[in-house]
Amino acid sequence: xxxxxxxxxxxxxxxxxxxxxxxxxxxxxxxxxxxxxxxxxxxxxxxxxxxxxxxxxxxxxxxxxxxxxxxxxxxxxxxxxxxxxxxxxxxxxxxxxxxxxxxxxxxxxxxxxxxxxxxxxxxxxxxxxxxxxxxxxxxxxxxxxxxxxxxxxxxxxxxxxxxxxxxxxxxxxxxxxxxxxxxxxxxxxxxxxxxxxxxxxxxxxxxxxxxxxxxxxxxxxxxxxxxxxxxxxxxxxxxxxxxxxxxxx
Amino acid sequence: xxxxxxxxxxxxxxxxxxxxxxxxxxxxxxxxxxxxxxxxxxxxxxxxxxxxxxxxxxxxxxxxxxxxxxxxxxxxxxxxxxxxxxxxxxxxxxxxxxxxxxxxxxxxxxxxxxxxxxxxxxxxxxxxxxxxxxxxxxxxxxxxxxxxxxxxxxxxxxxxxxxxxxxxxxxxxxxxxxxxxxxxxxxxxxxxxxxxxxxxxxxxxxxxxxxxxxxxxxxxxxxxxxxxxxxxxxxxxxxxxxxxxxxxx
Numbered sequence: 001x002x003x004x005x006x007x008x009x010x011x012x013x014x015x016x017x018x019x020x021x022x023x024x025x026x027x028x029x030x031x032x033x034x035x036x037x038x039x040x041x042x043x044x045x046x047x048x049x050x051x052x053x054x055x056x057x058x059x060x061x062x063x064x065x066x067x068x069x070x071x072x073x074x075x076x077x078x079x080x081x082x083x084x085x086x087x088x089x090x091x092x093x094x095x096x097x098x099x100x101x102x103x104x105x106x107x108x109x110x111x112x113x114x115x116x117x118x119x120x121x122x123x124x125x126x127x128x129x130x131x132x133x134x135x136x137x138x139x140x141x142x143x144x145x146x147x148x149x150x151x152x153x154x155x156x157x158x159x160x161x162x163x164x165x166x167x168x169x170x171x172x173x174x175x176x177x178x179x180x181x182x183x184x185x186x187x188x189x190x191x192x193x194x195x196x197x198x199x200x201x202x203x204x205x206x207x208x209x210x211x212x213x214x215x216x217x218x219x220x221x222x223x224x225x226x227x228x229x230x231x232x233x234x235x236x237x238x239x240x241x242x243x244x245x246x247x248x249x
Numbered sequence: 250x251x252x253x254x255x256x257x258x259x260x261x262x263x264x265x266x267x268x269x270x271x272x273x274x275x276x277x278x279x280x281x282x283x284x285x286x287x288x289x290x291x292x293x294x295x296x297x298x299x300x301x302x303x304x305x306x307x308x309x310x311x312x313x314x315x316x317x318x319x320x321x322x323x324x325x326x327x328x329x330x331x332x333x334x335x336x337x338x339x340x341x342x343x344x345x346x347x348x349x350x351x352x353x354x355x356x357x358x359x360x361x362x363x364x365x366x367x368x369x370x371x372x373x374x375x376x377x378x379x380x381x382x383x384x385x386x387x388x389x390x391x392x393x394x395x396x397x398x399x400x401x402x403x404x405x406x407x408x409x410x411x412x413x414x415x416x417x418x419x420x421x422x423x424x425x426x427x428x429x430x431x432x433x434x435x436x437x438x439x440x441x442x443x444x445x446x447x448x449x450x451x452x453x454x455x456x457x458x459x460x461x462x463x464x465x466x467x468x469x470x471x472x473x474x475x476x477x478x479x480x481x482x483x484x485x486x487x488x489x490x491x492x493x494x495x496x497x498x
Contacts, residue, residue, distance in 0.1 A: 085470075103438055105438060105445065116437045118434045156424055157420075161442065162439075163458070163459060164482075168410055168417070169410055175405055176403070179402045186403075188365045193414055194414075201422065208412030233486065
């Protein structure tokens with residue numbers, strides 16, 4: 001049985017608390033508010049008698065990781081953060097530190113199938129990495145040891161396939177709105193676009209006027225766009241598709 | 250019972266033929282190769298005796314629509330195309346013309362749940378629009394009358410949410426490859442990003458450093474990108490997110 005305390009009360013905390021409560025090999029001891037955390041309230045963590053958690057998971061924003069982790073200075077407990085972009089190094093002042101990064105986008109009101117979420121692990125000590133692996137495999141089928149540098153690259157890739165992709169959905173939404181067309185018309189297409197690459201490599205899956213080098217359509221669509229910024233995005237992404245596929249504009 | 254002939258043998262033809270074969274109210278008469286089509290082979294279509302189809306569906310590439318449709322000049326049969334970007338006007342030399350545009354991305358080897366695909370209809374005659382509606386509702390739950398101008402806008406929006414989105418997946422793939430990381434790590438995130446907006450408006454669903462105006466992360470990630478083109482894409486999409494959300498870089 002692994003005993004876990006979570007620090008922070010945002011989306012990741014919410015989902016971790018839920019999945020750990022349901023995992024038979026994990027005991028969720030508490031969910032602490034990061035703001036009310038203080039050296040005093042944690043001073044018991046160093047007491048030999050204290051039957052505390054095996055690890056603290058800091059599910060807080062990137063900027064809060066260092067100040068919150070500082071509260072654990074001198075503690076002999078394992079403290080891990082859950083961020084894609086903060087290095088393990090930044091917790092080097094702790095005796096035992098690590099990373100438990102679930103590569104997913106979390107919203108409070110959406111159920112998440114945790115088993116399918118890749119969990120990226122890193123730890124300063126081999127024993128702690130093994131503890132984290134036991135914890136991670138108790139909730140997910142996909143667990144990887146990922147270095148801080150690799151994690152940064154993954155997080156950057158995630159910005160493209162999640163944040164920027166969602167923004168393209170928003171542009172689709174805006175274009176529909178210019179003619180009072182319901183966004184619902186695009187939802188099945190969005191779903192299928194994502195599902196297609198469950199089996200396919202996205203480079204093979206590419207279709208459309210840029211891929212076909214259909215200059216007539218490219219020119220007509222560029223004209224049709226209602227703002228300079230959308231024209232710029234259209235041009236840049238078209239060029240980028242053509243370069244990947246060895247075409248020239 | 251509506252009798253249908255399909256002209257063309259690509260992806261859309263394949264999926265239309267399949268769904269029409271299974272629909273109880275539709276009789277699929279034939280799938281014709283557009284290349285072997287000739288005035289001679291179609292001359293029977295004008296014969297009063299010929300028990301031909303109620304309509305021909307041209308499931309051919311945009312550039313092929315006009316030349317293939319020209320073979321039907323003088324015919325009294327309804328001829329419709331399946332393109333998002335070709336206007337109804339371009340078939341104005343036909344007595345009866347229309348559009349049957351399923352708003353989806355089709356691949357030969359993927360099963361498609363046709364019921365959920367929005368079908369956009371247009372016709373030069375009211376009776377033909379009703380015929381098309383009967384045909385469309387026999388295979389899909391979502392049928393809309395959409396003008397040529399509206400269809401062009403939808404098709405442009407589709408380029409953003411399908412073609413460009415897939416390209417962002419390809420960039421994610423490339424970034425993973427720079428560190429030999431498996432693309433599989435991103436697949437659950439891609440899936441969830443699409444599923445999230447089944448209920449949410451994409452503007453509400455936006456997350457990430459651009460949305461949070463997290464300048465430190467934005468700067469660090471920009472530096473991390475391996476090419477000038479990726480930096481340009483990152484900068485432009487970041488600015489566009491910030492403008493939609495009323496932030497300034």
